[in-house]
Amino acid sequence: MLRVIAAAKKKNDRIDAGKIADCLRCDFLPECHMAPTPIRDRRRTLRYRHLLVRQMVQMKNRISGLLMETGVSYNKQRLHKVRYFHELLSTNEEVNESIRPLLRLSRETIMRLQKTEYALVSSPQRDPLLAERIRHLRTVPGVGPITALTWALEMGDVSRFRSVREAISYCGLCGDEKSSADKMTRTPLSKQRNKHIQRVLVEAAKLAPRQDHDLALVYETAKQKGNSNRATLAVARKMVAYLLAVDRGQRDFVPAEAHRGAAA
Numbered sequence: 001m002l003r004v005i006a007a008a009k010k011k012n013d014r015i016d017a018g019k020i021a022d023c024l025r026c027d028f029l030p031e032c033h034m035a036p037t038p039i040r041d042r043r044r045t046l047r048y049r050h051l052l053v054r055q056m057v058q059m060k061n062r063i064s065g066l067l068m069e070t071g072v073s074y075n076k077q078r079l080h081k082v083r084y085f086h087e088l089l090s091t092n093e094e095v096n097e098s099i100r101p102l103l104r105l106s107r108e109t110i111m112r113l114q115k116t117e118y119a120l121v122s123s124p125q126r127d128p129l130l131a132e133r134i135r136h137l138r139t140v141p142g143v144g145p146i147t148a149l150t151w152a153l154e155m156g157d158v159s160r161f162r163s164v165r166e167a168i169s170y171c172g173l174c175g176d177e178k179s180s181a182d183k184m185t186r187t188p189l190s191k192q193r194n195k196h197i198q199r200v201l202v203e204a205a206k207l208a209p210r211q212d213h214d215l216a217l218v219y220e221t222a223k224q225k226g227n228s229n230r231a232t233l234a235v236a237r238k239m240v241a242y243l244l245a246v247d248r249g250q251r252d253f254v255p256a257e258a259h260r261g262a263a264a
Contacts, residue, residue: 035156043153139253142208154197172198205236
């Protein structure tokens with residue numbers, strides 16, 4: 001009925017309001033969860049931090065572009081280190097005088113953005129509302145301060161998720177399933193998701209197998225059945241299960257070997 005409002009030839013505010021009122025009266029409009037105001041305020045700060053990170057990456061790419069345009073040879077791994085950058089400007093004769101002010105300005109911009117980004121991240125970690133929760137979440141393998149903060153602020157109250165599958169769906173780590181007769185196909189990842197938590201979990205899942213043996217097994221098993229991208233998603237889904245269990249129980253993460261040792 002809401003699609004009819006946009007497609008109808010005869011439409012005005014009175015007709016549109018009547019159709020919306022009919023949907024509301026018949027309970028056709030789905031409920032929407034709204035996080036408490038304190039969580040929304042802190043979430044806004046964390047999302048602003050992502051904007052600063054994007055700007056820092058753009059400035060770093062711009063520095064590399066200026067050096068490549070003028071044919072300056074440099075060490076890619078050390079370019080954005082403070083000491084190496086100053087040595088490059090002071091000792092490398094290949095650096096053209098015309099780009100030196102631009103390089104210095106870009107470097108100063110990066111430094112300011114880094115200080116602002118650090119302040120935005122460190123403040124929520126000391127927040128009494130989040131400090132204990134973040135401490136528990138960081139015990140999960142592969143979960144750092146940014147992942148823990150993003151989970152706490154984007155997921156909100158985890159009791160609203162009745163199962164791990166609902167949490168995985170909210171994080172955008174699964175696609176729709178279409179079945180016909182004996183055939184079952186999976187569609188690409190759903191666009192109806194929280195893109196902020198999805199991005200952070202995928203980034204964390206790329207590094208987590210290096211830090212935890214169980215997650216490395218999940219990655220290798222999934223990679224044998226598909227490709228590296230599917231394996232990363234499998235690790236991300238496993239991390240969601242870990243984070244949800246820790247957040248619900250309000251306790252530290254206990255590795256599987258500890259459970260097996262206690263049972264023995």
